[in-house]
Amino acid sequence: MTLLPGLSFAVISGLIGLSASTELRRADYTATCQEIAAAVSSASKVYYGGSPQYTEDNEHWASSSSQISACSFEPANAQDVGIALQLLAKDQTPFAVKSGGHSANPGFSSTPGVQIALFSFSEVVYDPNAQTATIGMGLIWDDVYSELEQYGVIIVGAKTTGVGIGGIVLGGGYSYLSNQYGLSVDNVVSFELVMPNGTVASITSSSNPDLFYGVRGGFNNFGIVTTVTMKTYAQSQVWGGLISYTADQWDAVNTAIANFVSTVTDPKACVYSTTDYASGVVAILTILFYDAPTYPDGIFNELLAIPHSAEDISTRSYLSLIQTLPANASSGLRAMFHWVPIEQFTSSMLQMVKNQTLVYGEQLSQSSGVLISYDLVPLLPSLYNHSDTPSAFPSLRDSGQGYSFIEVYYGWTDANDDEVMLQVGAESAAYMKQFAVDAGQDVANALIYPNCAPPGTALADIYGDAVSSLHSIRSAVDPGNVMGLTGGWRF
Numbered sequence: 001m002t003l004l005p006g007l008s009f010a011v012i013s014g015l016i017g018l019s020a021s022t023e024l025r026r027a028d029y030t031a032t033c034q035e036i037a038a039a040v041s042s043a044s045k046v047y048y049g050g051s052p053q054y055t056e057d058n059e060h061w062a063s064s065s066s067q068i069s070a071c072s073f074e075p076a077n078a079q080d081v082g083i084a085l086q087l088l089a090k091d092q093t094p095f096a097v098k099s100g101g102h103s104a105n106p107g108f109s110s111t112p113g114v115q116i117a118l119f120s121f122s123e124v125v126y127d128p129n130a131q132t133a134t135i136g137m138g139l140i141w142d143d144v145y146s147e148l149e150q151y152g153v154i155i156v157g158a159k160t161t162g163v164g165i166g167g168i169v170l171g172g173g174y175s176y177l178s179n180q181y182g183l184s185v186d187n188v189v190s191f192e193l194v195m196p197n198g199t200v201a202s203i204t205s206s207s208n209p210d211l212f213y214g215v216r217g218g219f220n221n222f223g224i225v226t227t228v229t230m231k232t233y234a235q236s237q238v239w240g241g242l243i244s245y246t247a248d249q250w251d252a253v254n255t256a257i258a259n260f261v262s263t264v265t266d267p268k269a270c271v272y273s274t275t276d277y278a279s280g281v282v283a284i285l286t287i288l289f290y291d292a293p294t295y296p297d298g299i300f301n302e303l304l305a306i307p308h309s310a311e312d313i314s315t316r317s318y319l320s321l322i323q324t325l326p327a328n329a330s331s332g333l334r335a336m337f338h339w340v341p342i343e344q345f346t347s348s349m350l351q352m353v354k355n356q357t358l359v360y361g362e363q364l365s366q367s368s369g370v371l372i373s374y375d376l377v378p379l380l381p382s383l384y385n386h387s388d389t390p391s392a393f394p395s396l397r398d399s400g401q402g403y404s405f406i407e408v409y410y411g412w413t414d415a416n417d418d419e420v421m422l423q424v425g426a427e428s429a430a431y432m433k434q435f436a437v438d439a440g441q442d443v444a445n446a447l448i449y450p451n452c453a454p455p456g457t458a459l460a461d462i463y464g465d466a467v468s469s470l471h472s473i474r475s476a477v478d479p480g481n482v483m484g485l486t487g488g489w490r491f
């Protein structure tokens with residue numbers, strides 16, 4: 001993994017450049033900023049370029065996801081979110097809603113208009129009787145795991161450091177705990193939702209079944225969520241961490257992973273392996289996880305026995321484990337993700353992924369590709385069977401088939417390469433999916449994870465048959481299409 005220093009926001013701003021017409025529109029948007037500042041309570045703040053809060057509010061993990069907004073708005077309560085939505089609707093001013101800012105799709109949580117950053121929603125409230133925790137949308141998962149540690153409980157969230165609550169809880173949420181408890185969306189008990197008309201409501205499966213279904217997978221289509229209440233589970237220390245291999249051990253690692261997935265069905269055990277091609281050098285960074293202080297039956301012995309370049313494995317807190325993968329090191333690059341569903345990682349499939357990594361790693365290093373990464377995430381087929389009620393993603397509960405997946409991540413520096421990176425990522429993903437289909441795996445119609453679907457993905461490829469009902473639910477709660485002023489997957 002290349003340790004590239006994060007590009008500063010000033011550098012990114014310079015790279016984007018501003019035209020005269022952008023400046024004009026920005027002046028209009030500034031009027032909305034001023035109206036919001038005048039209408040909300042004194043606890044909520046509007047910031048302009050030059051202030052550190054403005055910079056933080058506009059910043060993203062991927063530099064290609066940031067834009068220069070007219071101002072940023074940090075609401076302190078749900079009522080003020082509602083007031084802002086009403087003013088944005090009146091002025092038809094574009095806006096963005098940002099939680100952790102890890103979306104890699106431009107415009108999904110950035111805007112030239114009003115950038116809403118949810119940092120003030122930062123509480124974690126544990127309810128031991130209900131066995132739930134209510135968490136603010138301005139947090140990252142690290143904060144939540146850290147806060148819940150004192151109670152010996154956990155909730156199902158991101159498996160990597162730095163990721164926001166919002167995109168995960170509104171879009172899916174693959175965790176080390178998903179084989180046991182499902183996705184994050186499966187663990188939601190209620191949301192506080194500010195509807196597009198500004199009304200604040202508590203959304204549960206009984207109060208608003210349609211919205212409860214849609215919001216879990218449908219992101220910002222139905223309004224702005226301020227807090228979420230999720231199921232908690234008892235959590236002991238876990239075993240695992242990061243083990244790193246060099247390219248000469250690639251085949252041995254692939255064999256060990258194929259052996260692992262074909263023999264281990266214990267839902268407490270996970271392997272998550274990322275392979276990074278950077279400047280001609282390949283690093284295999286593999287996370288081993290077991291949801292107990294020790295692992296049984298030698299299940300990880302083969303992976304541990306392969307000669308490795310570094311090892312950071314121990315019995316540790318859940319938080320410590322999710323921080324072992326250096327995901328922050330690649331922040332500040334331009335970025336795209338793609339996602340390929342897989343039934344089973346066979347040896348031949350892992351060799352195919354190795355070839356993709358080498359072919360495209362070399363090809364994209366000719367342009368400004370810095371980090372060409374193919375990640376393997378094996379999961380159990382029962383993955384999607386842990387929910388009491390269906391959600392917008394994954395919507396195909398009835399088929400009862402959970403998928404493992406290959407995640408494609410490209411990081412690069414030059415905006416002129418955006419198009420080629422997206423094009424090559426799509427080409428590689430299509431090749432890998434076809435390989436799986438040709439190998440007899442039933443993935444031809446499997447839906448793509450909305451959090452890893454690149455810009456321009458057809459809605460039907462993400463939400464399948466659910467698109468029309470999601471459209472109806474969206475129209476009912478937002479007849480004026482206020483949320484159409486922000487970016488994302490739009491129903």
Ligand SMILES: Cc1cc2nc3c(=O)[nH]c(=O)nc-3n(C[C@H](O)[C@H](O)[C@H](O)COP(=O)(O)OP(=O)(O)OC[C@H]3O[C@@H](n4cnc5c(N)ncnc54)[C@H](O)[C@@H]3O)c2cc1C
Nearest residue numbers: 099100101102103108109159164166167173174220225451
């Ligand atoms: C380094 C890295 C690690 C990752 N690890 C994981 C992982 O372990 N598991 C996994 O499932 N995915 C993972 N992802 C993908 C991740 O799910 C998405 O990037 C996700 O969208 C990030 O959420 P966020 O809140 O940080 O992003 P943001 O960019 O802030 O938000 C994403 C989208 O959700 C909307 N949104 C956010 N909050 C709200 C809200 N409160 N109300 C309404 N709309 C809202 C935004 O408008 C935006 O469209 C990872 C991504 C990266 C870059």
Ligand SMILES: *[C@@H]1O[C@H](CO)[C@@H](O)[C@H](O)[C@H]1NC(C)=O
Nearest residue numbers: 140142161162323324326328
């Ligand atoms: C990653 O960055 C976030 C800030 O975005 C920080 O809170 C977190 O602690 C960092 N993780 C590690 C492991 O340093």
Ligand SMILES: *[C@@H]1O[C@H](CO)[C@@H](O)[C@H](O)[C@H]1NC(C)=O
Nearest residue numbers: 352355356359360427428431
């Ligand atoms: C390697 O991948 C490339 C690009 O998808 C493909 O054209 C080629 O046939 C693959 N080679 C092997 C040996 O599979």
Ligand SMILES: *[C@@H]1O[C@H](CO)[C@@H](O)[C@H](O)[C@H]1NC(C)=O
Nearest residue numbers: 381382385397398399400401
């Ligand atoms: C998941 O549940 C569905 C519907 O109840 C069932 O048909 C399917 O067999 C289950 N799948 C697994 C892998 O348990």
Ligand SMILES: *[C@@H]1O[C@H](CO)[C@@H](O)[C@H](O)[C@H]1NC(C)=O
Nearest residue numbers: 195196197198199476477478
């Ligand atoms: C706002 O929209 C919701 C959902 O459609 C509706 O129940 C509520 O009455 C509306 N509030 C106002 C003030 O119109």
